[in-house]
Amino acid sequence: MSGGQSDVLADALAAIETWRTARPWARLRVPSAKRAVSVAPRQVYLTTFFETRRVEYAFIAASTCPANPDPRPDPWTLSMDHSRDAKAHDRITLPLKGQLFLVCEICHGSGDARCPKCDGAGKVHDFENREVGCPECSRRGWIACPVCAESGGVFARPTAISEIHCSERMQVDEASELPLDALLELMDEEREGETVYLHESDRIVDLPRQGYRDTASDTALREIVIALGNTPDIPPGSRVLRQRLEVRAVPAWKVTLDDDRDVFVYGVPPRVTPERHLLSTAGKLARLFVTHD
Numbered sequence: 001m002s003g004g005q006s007d008v009l010a011d012a013l014a015a016i017e018t019w020r021t022a023r024p025w026a027r028l029r030v031p032s033a034k035r036a037v038s039v040a041p042r043q044v045y046l047t048t049f050f051e052t053r054r055v056e057y058a059f060i061a062a063s064t065c066p067a068n069p070d071p072r073p074d075p076w077t078l079s080m081d082h083s084r085d086a087k088a089h090d091r092i093t094l095p096l097k098g099q100l101f102l103v104c105e106i107c108h109g110s111g112d113a114r115c116p117k118c119d120g121a122g123k124v125h126d127f128e129n130r131e132v133g134c135p136e137c138s139r140r141g142w143i144a145c146p147v148c149a150e151s152g153g154v155f156a157r158p159t160a161i162s163e164i165h166c167s168e169r170m171q172v173d174e175a176s177e178l179p180l181d182a183l184l185e186l187m188d189e190e191r192e193g194e195t196v197y198l199h200e201s202d203r204i205v206d207l208p209r210q211g212y213r214d215t216a217s218d219t220a221l222r223e224i225v226i227a228l229g230n231t232p233d234i235p236p237g238s239r240v241l242r243q244r245l246e247v248r249a250v251p252a253w254k255v256t257l258d259d260d261r262d263v264f265v266y267g268v269p270p271r272v273t274p275e276r277h278l279l280s281t282a283g284k285l286a287r288l289f290v291t292h293d
Contacts, residue, residue, distance in 0.1 A: 005035070005036075008036050008037070008038050008253065009033060009035060009036040009255075011036075011038075011251075011253070012033070012036035012038075012253035012255045012265055013030060013031075013032070013033060013036070013255075015251065015253065015265045015270040016030050016255065016263075016265050016270065016272060016278070017029070017030070018269065018270050019265060019269070019270040019271060019272050020278070022269070023283070025280065025282050025283070026279060026280055026282055026283030026286055027275075027278055027279060027280060027283055028278045028279065028280055030255075030257065030278065032258060033255050033256060033257050033258060034256045034257065034258060034260070035255075035256050036253045036254065036255045036256070037177075037253065037254045038252070038253055039177045039178055039252045039253065039254050039264070039266075040249055040250070040251075040252060041172055041173055041174075041178055041183070041186060041250050041252055041266070042172070042173040042196075042221065042247055042248065042249055042250065043170060043171075043172055043173075043186060043191065043192065043193070043247070043248040043250060044170060044171050044172070044173065044221065044224045044225065044228065044245070044246075044247055044248075045168060045169070045170045045191075045244075045245070045246040045247075045248070046168070046169050046170070046204065046225070046228040046229060046232070046243060046244070046245055047166060047167070047168045047243065047244040047246070048166070048167050048168070048169075048232045048233065048234060048240055048242075048243050049086065049087075049088065049164060049165070049166050049240075049241045049242050049243070049244075050164070050165055050166075050167070050232070050234045050238045050239060050240050050241055051082065051162055051163070051164055051165075051238060051239045051241055052162070052163050052165060052235065052237070052238045052239075053075035053076055053078075053080065053160065053161065053162045053163075054075060054160075054161055055072065055073055055075050055096075055158050055159065055160050055161070056158070056159050056161060057100075057102070057156035057157065057158055057159075058156065058157045058159070059102075059147065059154040059155070059156050060154065060155050061147070061148050061149040061151055061154060061155075062101055062148060062151045062152075062153040062154050062155045063151060064151070066101050070098070070100045070101060072100065072102070072158075073096060073100075073158055073160065075160040075161075075162070076239075078094060078096075078160050080092045080094055080160060080162040082162065082164060082241065084241075084242070086164045086241065087164065087166075088164055088165055088166035089163070089164065089165075090163070090164040091161065091162065091163045091164070092161070092162040093159060093160075093161055094159065094160040094161075094162075095157075095158075095159050096157075096158040096159065096160055098158070099155050099156070099157055100155065100156045100157075100158060101153050101154070101155055101156075102153060102154055102155075102156050103152065103153050104145060104147055104148035104151075104152055104153050104154055105147075106145055106146075106147045106148070107145040107147070107148060107152065109152040109153065110145075110152060111144065111145055111148065111150035111151060111152045112142040112143070112144070112145060112150070113142060113143055113144070113145040113146065113147075114141070114142060114143075115134060115136050115137035115140070115141055115142055115143050116136070116143075117134055117135075117136035117137070118134035118136065118137060118141060120141040120142065121134070121141060122134055122137065122139040122140060122141040123139070164241065165234075165238075167232065167233040167234055168189075168233070169228050169231075169232070169233050170187070170189055170228075171187070171224050171227070171228060172186045172187050173220050173221060173224060177254055177264075178252060178264055178266060179264060179273055179274075181273055182252075182264060182266050182267075182271070182273050185267070185271070186250060186266070186267065191248055192248065192250045192267050192268045193248045193249045193250040193251055193267075193268060194248060194249055195246055195247070195248050196247050196248065196249045197245070197246070197247035198244070198245070198246050198247075199244070199245045200242060200243070200244045200245075201242065201243060201245075202240075202241075202242055202243070203229075203240055203242075203243060204225065204229045204243045204245050205226065205229040205230055206222065206225060206226055206229065207221055207222040207225040207226070208245075221247065225245060229243070250266060250267060250268075251266065251267070251268065251270075252264065252265070252266035252267070253265050253266070257277065261277050263275075263277050263278060
């Protein structure tokens, strides 16, 4: 066995030993094995910082309804620029001049609102379940709109708000030989292993061709980055500010035991699958009474 292969086997056996010592009564010691192969899955994270904008209003009832109501302001036309290193939950609030007239959204300009007690029927049932006239609306089924006081509109003082949010998508490079249960566990968004590549840019829609091995030929990683970058997890109408790509190498090995059975040891802390191959009698008995470790 060459020096490189023996180092890989030693690392794999050390990881199995770390796994064993967490529950030594239930797990078998593996002092030797025939061989080990590094399968090295990668977790790929794309973090997106994005901006949302909206206008909030402070309302007061309008005494008159102008013939031509003013349009609502578009917050994206305003100067509300965040710094390049803005963090999630950063906010800019900009009170706007003027007082807009808006058609009341409760009564849609009619000045009348459906009676909440009888739901517009004009009748209710008393404690003896007899049908009687609604005392709230005097049988009319409607009341004066409580928001606009029957004027059909409201005056609104606008305030523009810009907020920074953060979303993250991840995918595991499935080119490795890891079995499905291990891959699904690594997709649980817990960072494992070490960061082997980190890149930030205004927008990432392809694998940058520098800084990580020969990125031009790393087809598997490039396909993942393109898939994540072209569908960032942001709501419609928002704007991407910057993105961060992080690639983490997860330690993982396929180990062929002395009895020719294969096990995989992976992650931080190490886990083994299928672990039944390395369970002691006590460990196998314990599995009959518990659903998980």
